[in-house]
Amino acid sequence: MSTTTAEPLALPADPGRVRPRPDRRARRRPTWGRVLGWATLIVILLITLFPFYWMLRTAFSDNRALAAQSDNLLPADFTLDAFRRVFGLTTLEESLAQGGAGGRINFWLYLRNSVVVATSITLGQVFFSAMAAYAFARLRWPGRNTVFAVFLSSLMVPGIFTAIPNFVLIKELGLLNTFPGLILPTLFMTPFAIFFLRQFFLGIPRELEEAAMLDGASRARVFLRIILPMAGAPITTLAVLTYITAWNEYFWPLLVGQSDDVRVLTVALGIFRSQTPQGSPDWAGLMAATLVAALPIVLLFIALGKRIVSSIGFSGIK
Structure with a gap:
């Protein structure tokens, strides 16, 4: 008496089974055009932001050390004296001793x-x-x-x-x-x-x-x-x-x-x-005042920048 073994039936593929997605890194392989585009974008971004960095660097520098360290990318003798002069926290004698021009600003x-x-x-x-x-x-x-x-x-x-x-x-x-x-x-x-x-x-x-x-x-x-x-x-x-x-x-x-x-x-x-009673402007104090004056506008634009771009695009302005 012979016996036969039934072969297992092939089950249909599970329709709910999630197929593996292709690797995104494989789809977005770096190309010379993409690398060149990102490099150009980074260079333009650095050129755009460098004046703001230089303003920040000058604001935190000592006026007496600026001329001697004009080629240094870091603040010259890091100090907060320029901001103290801007906010009126120093006297005229202290301002002159710090290398300031002696000018006053009712900030x-x-x-x-x-x-x-x-x-x-x-x-x-x-x-x-x-x-x-x-x-x-x-x-x-x-x-x-x-x-x-x-x-x-x-x-x-x-x-x-x-x-x-x-x-x-x-x-x-x-x-x-x-x-x-x-x-x-x-x-x-x-x-x-x-x-x-x-x-x-x-x-x-x-x-x-x-x-x-x-x-x-x-x-x-x-x-x-x-x-x-x-x-x-x-x-x-x-x-x-x-x-x-x-x-x-x-x-x-x-x-x-x-x-x-x-x-x-x-x-x-x-x-x-x-106001240059000492012969040269108070560059550190000027940059500190400019930085403080621009800070509210910069923060406002950062907070609402996406909405501005979306509204301009929606209005049809090219």
């Missing part, structure tokens, strides 16, 4: 003035530009496209051309050496801000506005309760860009704000550099 007063001017310009410009952008994007009125083309053409006009008429106007109004004189020329709008927000407003569905107006909402209510909340990301981006521009402004505050009560930080740093 906290000028910082307050810069915050007041930049914040006021940002709030006013963003709000009024949003209203103008909404009018160009949603309201229908005769000559709308022509007026918008005129606004865009003003982008090609250099700011120096409008500085003198604005200065004469501010002088005739008696607003020299006042905060309104510093703020008014750029308070209401800029062509770029209107164009930036208009591009976003054009992408908002009209059905939302029509539904709200059918429920009895006015144009102002639609703008404040629907359009502005939906445009939170681009408005935040515009606010950051406007704040940075207002913070770094130098020429107009130099013309209008000669008094210490309204002098902004950028103008104060220029005056501090020109």
Whole structure:
């Protein structure tokens, strides 16, 4: 009597079994083009960041050792005396003994003035530009496209051309050496801000506005309760860009704000550099003040940099 052994049946492949993924390193093998691209990017990054590093190195150096160690990449005789001079923690005699120029800078007063001017310009410009952008994007009125083309053409006009008429106007109004004189020329709008927000407003569905107006909402209510909340990301981006521009402004505050009560930080740093009773500027103190003045803007841009790039790309600006 013979017996037969049944062969095991072949089981179907498990559909839930995860197949091994190919090694990413095998797919992304380094090529000469990729290596050259990364090397170029690193070189450009180093060239871009080197001035900031040199400013940092000078701020932590001793003024008396800077000339002797000008080719040293590390701080010359590392010290915090420059920051102490900037914050007013030293007397005139101590400043001169530390190698400083002996010039004075009321840092906290000028910082307050810069915050007041930049914040006021940002709030006013963003709000009024949003209203103008909404009018160009949603309201229908005769000559709308022509007026918008005129606004865009003003982008090609250099700011120096409008500085003198604005200065004469501010002088005739008696607003020299006042905060309104510093703020008014750029308070209401800029062509770029209107164009930036208009591009976003054009992408908002009209059905939302029509539904709200059918429920009895006015144009102002639609703008404040629907359009502005939906445009939170681009408005935040515009606010950051406007704040940075207002913070770094130098020429107009130099013309209008000669008094210490309204002098902004950028103008104060220029005056501090020109104060050279010992024959040379206080480079360490100047770089320390510049570093402290730029630090809030750098931190702001780092915190919101990704949102800025995303909003610019979404708005269609190339």
